[in-house]
Amino acid sequence: MEVDPVHENNFIEMEPPLSYGSLDIDLKPSFALDSNSVGNVKSFLTKNKPFPIRGERANFINIPHVVVMVGLPARGKTYMAKKLTRYLNWIGVKTRVFNVGEYRRRSTSLYTNHNFFRPDNAEAMCLRELCAMNALKDVCNWLNSGEGDVAVFDATNTTVERRRWIFNIVVRKLGFKLFYVESICNDQKIIESNIREVKLSSPDYVGVNPDEAIKDFIQRIEHYKDIYHPLDEEKEEHLSFMKIINTGEKVVVHKHEGHVQARIIYYLMNIRVMRRDIYLTSAGESQNDVLGKVGGNSSLSERGLDYAKALADYMKSQDIPRLRVWTSWMNRTVETAQFIERQKERWKCLDELDLVSYRFTRGESYEDLVARLEPVIMELERQENVLIIAHQAVLRCLLGYYLDVSSEKLPYIKVPPHTVLKLVPIAYGCEVEYIPLNVPAVDTYQERPSKYKSQTVEEPPAGVLDKESSSVESNHFQNGDTNANEETDK
Incomplete structure (x- = not known):
């Protein structure tokens, strides 16, 4: 900034x-x-x-x-x-x-x-x-x-x-x-x-x-x-x-x-200066999502499997050179990647936030999650084209890095289900494109409490989750000041 x-x-x-x-x-x-x-x-x-008191960063x-x-x-x-x-x-x-x-x-x-x-x-x-x-x-x-x-x-x-x-x-x-x-x-x-x-x-x-x-x-x-x-x-x-x-x-x-x-x-x-695309998507809808259960390591639901196939078709249509696919070790992310015919890597640090113990004594916080995702960021900076299939909280932290979102807003970044987020790092920021693949899913997003809503991170515009649409639509966003140029003043 x-x-x-x-x-x-x-x-x-x-x-x-x-x-x-x-x-x-x-x-x-x-x-x-x-x-x-x-x-x-x-x-x-x-x-x-x-x-620091609880909730503050050391x-x-x-x-x-x-x-x-x-x-x-x-x-x-x-x-x-x-x-x-x-x-x-x-x-x-x-x-x-x-x-x-x-x-x-x-x-x-x-x-x-x-x-x-x-x-x-x-x-x-x-x-x-x-x-x-x-x-x-x-x-x-x-x-x-x-x-x-x-x-x-x-x-x-x-x-x-x-x-x-x-x-x-x-x-x-x-x-x-x-x-x-x-x-x-x-x-x-x-x-x-x-x-x-x-x-x-x-x-x-x-x-x-x-x-x-x-x-x-x-x-x-x-x-x-x-x-x-x-x-x-x-x-x-x-x-x-x-x-x-x-x-x-x-x-x-x-x-x-x-x-x-x-x-x-x-x-x-x-860090490397190179043109590359980073794709982010949350795992397909799981059986626990359908049942309304929090956490766990369940497999994909039928609609989740449909999304896995749609994701594979979309990535194939893009014909992305040297694409690498990263998932967590949890069943739903591995299953979401199963139809993609590219080299795959599993990262333990991409596992979901521990939702059961979150905010309780010794529970994992978003600050803890940022700390364990640091190796992912370092490796991403060295890579070319990457698709990351992970979980809501993990993707919020990654988006927070690329879009320069403050830590207090991280938990409220909306990551639409069954949607591909295409990130294109540019000179002084990052362009983001939301690409829904039109497979219905349970949306587990929880809004920020009403007294803080005025500070909530801007969500994708209406229509980004239009499940009735018969074609893939995309929505573009860009962070960073495009007029901020490297200076040559002494």
């Missing part, structure tokens, strides 16, 4: 002033602090939070973290930043992206062509530095307020001076933890694909001929190359960072610190 810039007088200040480029930034912590002691900050931040972050993206334009930095933010929020770490390019756009409409990014354009350079400072102020304010755990500072950050400036503020003055993520790409096919698929939709190029826009953007990249200094293990040996080369072909990790950075590294090592 991105946060709108906040330019008010309540920003954090710090002594003494630090100079960056032609501008000064003067910050001071909003809490009492001896200016000679960073330890006081760390003591303030590392006080153990109370043990917060395992005692010191705020700042993740700083590094790299030339069109290297997938914003793609990584947004995916990382979505993942961390999904596992319960409050995270936001602060994109310097958005600050620049809100500050000026001066951009006309690549000359705006020339290193010798003093006026534009001054403005870009100011936007970076405003963004970093907002990062510090947000973390210092206690509202967030991890802030992602999304910009090119291509110079040693810029990275040193960030380190002085974030680490030396505020005592936060800092981790750099550099994306390096030398594969021209990947770069050209990024430019065509993402950059041409940038607000900078509205109404511009695509060929002219590509030419201008390539020249913009050349300006950055003039001042670009990759992270250096010797000259910047004090920094914690990772380098991702050619979208995961090679990964270098230097001096990472702690559990949070380890999880960030593991996640970013697994």
Whole structure:
């Protein structure tokens, strides 16, 4: 999620002033602090939070973290930043992206062509530095307020001076933890694909001929190359960072610190930039569904078997290359997949939420379910086309990850029975298509209590479960801000 810039007088200040480029930034912590002691900050931040009451997520972050993206334009930095933010929020770490390019756009409409990014354009350079400072102020304010755990500072950050400036503020003055993520790409096919698929939709190029826009953007990249200094293990040996080369072909990790950075590294090592489709569907109607029984491991009903056959026919009609089929170990999911002539894998972690003991002492919660589904997410990020046949609660958690749904809304995401959900990950979000296969079924969905209905996750529009229809209909949804583009501001 991105946060709108906040330019008010309540920003954090710090002594003494630090100079960056032609501008000064003067910050001071909003809490009492001896200016000679960073330890006081760390003591303030590392006080153990109370043990969470039931229903709340445990917060395992005692010191705020700042993740700083590094790299030339069109290297997938914003793609990584947004995916990382979505993942961390999904596992319960409050995270936001602060994109310097958005600050620049809100500050000026001066951009006309690549000359705006020339290193010798003093006026534009001054403005870009100011936007970076405003963004970093907002990062510090947000973390210092206690509202967030991890802030992602999304910009090119291509110079040693810029990275040193960030380190002085974030680490030396505020005592936060800092981790750099550099994306390096030398594969021209990947770069050209990024430019065509993402950059041409940038607000900078509205109404511009695509060929002219590509030419201008390539020249913009050349300006950055003039001042670009990759992270250096010797000259910047004090920094914690990772380098991702050619979208995961090679990964270098230097001096990472702690559990949070380890999880960030593991996640970013697994993501791949590729066009693929992910299909989700709940198991066909079971005998227990017909009887109104909760839980159990019963087989499919007659209508459930009809759905299994309809699902196999639909998947065959799509002619999906290298499709893999994942099910849980429970009878109804295995039986739902039985007519599909593709390689199948059974995952124990895809088993249904323990509905009998849910919310009782030691019962499994949605938070527990998210934790056990993490290996599935990691493997999904590495896979091409996958069909997952699982259970309502499991699919809600997976949808929560791809659609960036908050944890409190997870239990109320509606997953229609006997319906295929087609997910297509795109640059900064995910498109969803609901495809009912027109086999009647018992709908076990339970709505959110009436006093919370105004906050319920939006359901598919009327007609998505139209059992009288004689043809497959589909409904499209899309999450993510399609206008949010990877930025090339320094």
